[in-house]
Amino acid sequence: MVDVVDLLVAGFFSSTITYICYTVYAPKWNWTLRYSGHSGEFNSDTKAAVKDTKEESSWYQLLRCSVPKHWFWQFYAYGLGIVAFIWYSPWSSWREHSRLLAALLPDWKATQLMKEDIGTRIAVTIFTVHVLQRLIESLRFRRGSARILLCQYIFGFAFYTAIPFSLFGHASSKKSTSALNVVTGTIISVFGCIWQGACHEYLISKKHCKGYVPLTGSGFRWLKGAHFFGEWVIYLGFAFLVPHWQSCLAFVSVFFSMLNIATSYAATQDKYSPEHTHRRIVVPFIY
Template identity: 25%
Template structure:
């Protein structure tokens, strides 16, 4: 395993552990986990020390989510333009003939030998990166042009974690392709299956986002309305409270499937996404039930249809 791959996996393991730990204590859950409509007023942050209470109150606009997608789209496109040209360089040309060789260069900074990255990335790794780029570009377009601007906040720590995630993930999608020059033979159905799951999740996430954006626009256009939020309905909202989170997990799982289920680094990405969004989905589900009471459909699960 290269030092770069190890660093990326440790990063996702650390983020997953911290998110799970923060979700356990009431004050860390309120201060650092909840955001947007589920985030309580700053006066309710019961941090045990003044310095922690100050840090817990440091927020940025939730609309800054678009920054994540700018970073992810930019770095993802740069990496794709790099590794996507490698199959056309010719046999035996090695990393030094690559256009930039970004991953080998980063690995060399961590002490890895460039010769260990002499193999060209597989077509499955390039496919995984292309799928990621398509997803991030859609989210960038939605966050910039479709999502209504609000006064919702998120903690500055969540903002930093988001920037870190969208910086690390494009690298995680391809690092194992260099790290395993002789991967196990891939089953022929894996790439088509991954793309099929990706298409399903992308379509339903787009539909669910349209439903949420439509509700938000209607509430913003009616300032005299008693409530700022309404119960979403339609598509996968008939089954779960956060179907867009469920689709996000499916999207990253589909990318892992497209790699032939062989990339351990991508599997860590899936694990972090599932834990992080699972915690957020639980808070969102709880908020819906507390806000709307008996009017909220009791048959809806939090995240996974018919399960949880």
């Protein structure tokens, strides 16, 4: 039986995929998807794109609002809190005491199924380590001038609400993860974490450089959006560890998101370092 939480998770990822696929070809809105790592370009591009629409409604004004990019750390702290909430909450007792909660909450036997499924345990552990690593990195790397759109900021909280629930979804299906899936998923997701961590360490080492610095170290030797590739690999591993429709839908959502962000990010790199335009953007040997 599909509960309300499952429907909300599916709705979030499906709407994300649909919005990205539509907005990429809609000049009126595609500025909301652009990479916002460089504040000057971000502000000028955003204002120009919105000005061309001939719409200056309060809704557009709200979308034009931005917040400091170093607020990213709040996503990761929030994500860790959601994981702890799901893992330790007494779901069964809540469902037994209220018909409303019984209809809303997932049918998880006091998280027992989560703790028994090896794939779920490994996926949750790797996700927790990944988010904790990102939290530490975001606190270390603070560039005051960089900003992100308010809508992107809100999306971050929605994303780190849906992802933990998608990882726990397989446990409620009462099906155990196969050994092949566990081994494959663990190798892939751990590789993704290590790859992305190395890329972020390289970026952090450049944080004191003034102006734009061509990225030629770590994974950036092969890919322009090397750190986005790492994110994609991590969630591919989760799709193996948690072979459930929610985790697969989450992977597709992350894939389209990273593809879009990396494409925008690569355009910024090409502008300042045209000698590296031969490198792939986010998928080795393909794109």
